[in-house]
Amino acid sequence: MDERKVADLFREAVHEVPPASFDHADVVAESGRQSARARRTLLAGSALGVSVLLGAGAATVALWTGSGGTADTASAPMAGAGGNNGAVSSEVRLPSAAGEGSLAADEASPPSVPSDAPKQGGASIGQAGPSGSGSTPQGCGQADRELVAALADELPAAAGSDPLPANLNCPIGSRGVTVVLRDEVGFGEFTVVLVPVDADLTKQDPTRVVEAGSVTATARTADGSQVIVVSQPKLGATVPPFGWAVQPVADALAGRF
Amino acid sequence: MDQRHEQEFAEYFTARKDAVRRTAYLLCGDWHRADDLAQTAFVSLHRHWRKIRDHGALDAYVRRSVVRAMIDETRRPWRRERFVPELPDRTGPATDGDSVGETVATRSALLDGLRRVPPRQRAVLVLRFLEGLDVAATADTLGCSEGTVKSQTSRGLDTLREVLGDAMDDLRSAS
Numbered sequence: 001m002d003e004r005k006v007a008d009l010f011r012e013a014v015h016e017v018p019p020a021s022f023d024h025a026d027v028v029a030e031s032g033r034q035s036a037r038a039r040r041t042l043l044a045g046s047a048l049g050v051s052v053l054l055g056a057g058a059a060t061v062a063l064w065t066g067s068g069g070t071a072d073t074a075s076a077p078m079a080g081a082g083g084n085n086g087a088v089s090s091e092v093r094l095p096s097a098a099g100e101g102s103l104a105a106d107e108a109s110p111p112s113v114p115s116d117a118p119k120q121g122g123a124s125i126g127q128a129g130p131s132g133s134g135s136t137p138q139g140c141g142q143a144d145r146e147l148v149a150a151l152a153d154e155l156p157a158a159a160g161s162d163p164l165p166a167n168l169n170c171p172i173g174s175r176g177v178t179v180v181l182r183d184e185v186g187f188g189e190f191t192v193v194l195v196p197v198d199a200d201l202t203k204q205d206p207t208r209v210v211e212a213g214s215v216t217a218t219a220r221t222a223d224g225s226q227v228i229v230v231s232q233p234k235l236g237a238t239v240p241p242f243g244w245a246v247q248p249v250a251d252a253l254a255g256r257f
Numbered sequence: 258m259d260q261r262h263e264q265e266f267a268e269y270f271t272a273r274k275d276a277v278r279r280t281a282y283l284l285c286g287d288w289h290r291a292d293d294l295a296q297t298a299f300v301s302l303h304r305h306w307r308k309i310r311d312h313g314a315l316d317a318y319v320r321r322s323v324v325r326a327m328i329d330e331t332r333r334p335w336r337r338e339r340f341v342p343e344l345p346d347r348t349g350p351a352t353d354g355d356s357v358g359e360t361v362a363t364r365s366a367l368l369d370g371l372r373r374v375p376p377r378q379r380a381v382l383v384l385r386f387l388e389g390l391d392v393a394a395t396a397d398t399l400g401c402s403e404g405t406v407k408s409q410t411s412r413g414l415d416t417l418r419e420v421l422g423d424a425m426d427d428l429r430s431a432s
Contacts, residue, residue, distance in 0.1 A: 006414075010387040013364045014279040021292045024270050028263070030296065031303040 065235070140170035140193060143177040147192050147253075154252045155245055157181055158190060166191050168206035168230060171199035176206075181231075186239035188232045192249070194257060197224035206230065215243035219254035227254045266306050269315060270299060277319055283383045284327045284376075286368050294330070298322035320388065320398050324380045331376045363421075370420035378413040381406055 143163035152159035158179045166176025168191055176193035193206050207216045211232040219227045229250040231240035277298060281291035298319045302309075309318060371379050377399065384395045385406075392410075396403045 007386045007389060009363070009367060010283065010383070013367045014282055014387070017275050017278060018288055020274060020278060020295075021289065022296045024267050027270065027296060027299045027303055030300045034300060035304060 140176035181241035188234035217247035
């Protein structure tokens with residue numbers, strides 16, 4: 001017997017076929033179910049992937065900003081600091097000549113400025129707070145809307161930044177606001193605090209603990225309250241933003257409150 | 258899938274359903290599982306119908322799907338096949354002149370023999386002797402070399418011969 005006869009034996013074994021337990025409609029229905037399931041799986045997988053990427057990105061930003069005070073973590077973004085700051089500096093309404101002389105010493109050192117403040121979590125810089133030692137905000141509470149509006153009038157570059165709680169050791173009863181700014185030479189926090197007349201600055205002086213290289217200015221309002229303006233370099237920058245504008249802003253705000 | 262494709266698939270399904278079920282039955286030895294395997298293959302074919310450009314290769318696609326489904330199923334722990342030294346009781350030898358009984362006995366013996374053959378060897382035997390594929394087509398369906406098909410055929414027939422005894426003496430010349 002040859003292969004043909006072996007084949008006959010196989011065919012004989014399945015000569016009688018019982019009725020099928022499925023039909024064309026079952027196949028089409030199951031196909032539709034599997035296709036829908038595949039689509040759902042694809043969507044779920046995509047959503048999971050996006051979530052993982054966002055989580056990893058957020059963790060990276062959190063780690064980066066958490067160690068922002070060290071020089072090596074900020075060294076990478078320094079290169080492009082001066083490239084696109086023309087627009088920011090052009091928004092400044094105050095005469096630049098007024099403050100340039102006072103910043104000569106700061107500008108003598110090479111600028112150390114992160115290239116892109118918002119990517120570094122600009123909104124978290126002020127809230128991350130403790131730069132240096134013991135600068136946890138006290139007394140100022142949330143960003144004061146009135147000060148935000150006044151600061152934006154006097155320093156237009158601040159208008160585009162998110163207002164944050166003042167990142168200084170505020171006396172009780174003070175109002176304040178911090179904005180993260182960048183100009184052609186500096187990057188950091190620009191803070192305005194309005195200290196009530198009866199506050200004891202000898203116990204809680206907002207300017208006592210600030211970053212090295214900070215520029216501070218004070219001015220008295222008509223009722224005796226004190227306007228304190230501080231510009232601090234942050235995230236590895238060595239020059240504060242709009243340092244030349246600190247005193248003019250303090251004087252201007254003192255005239256408004 | 259549009260109406261034209263659905264119609265084409267329905268015609269193919271009607272024409273090939275029983276043939277695919279037969280193949281699946283010899284691969285697994287149980288009509289219920291055979292229907293599961295065949296349905297799996299047809300569902301896969303339906304989902305990919307528009308993407309299959311060569312409709313002359315539909316049979317090959319379905320055969321490959323059935324074989325893969327059978328092999329995948331045998332790997333599942335709750336369906337894993339166990340090889341035993343002693344086969345379960347089967348239909349007794351036919352009496353002289355009882356052709357029906359002889360046929361049933363031979364069929365049962367063949368199925369018992371196939372059950373003792375490992376899944377890939379079994380697939381080789383079914384594709385070659387039920388589907389009538391040559392060595393090259395069998396190798397293409399299973400994704401292996403022609404030499405592998407030849408050796409698996411030889412071993413599979415040896416196993417069947419051991420199980421079937423005199424009833425399968427004729428297989429000796431076919432390997």
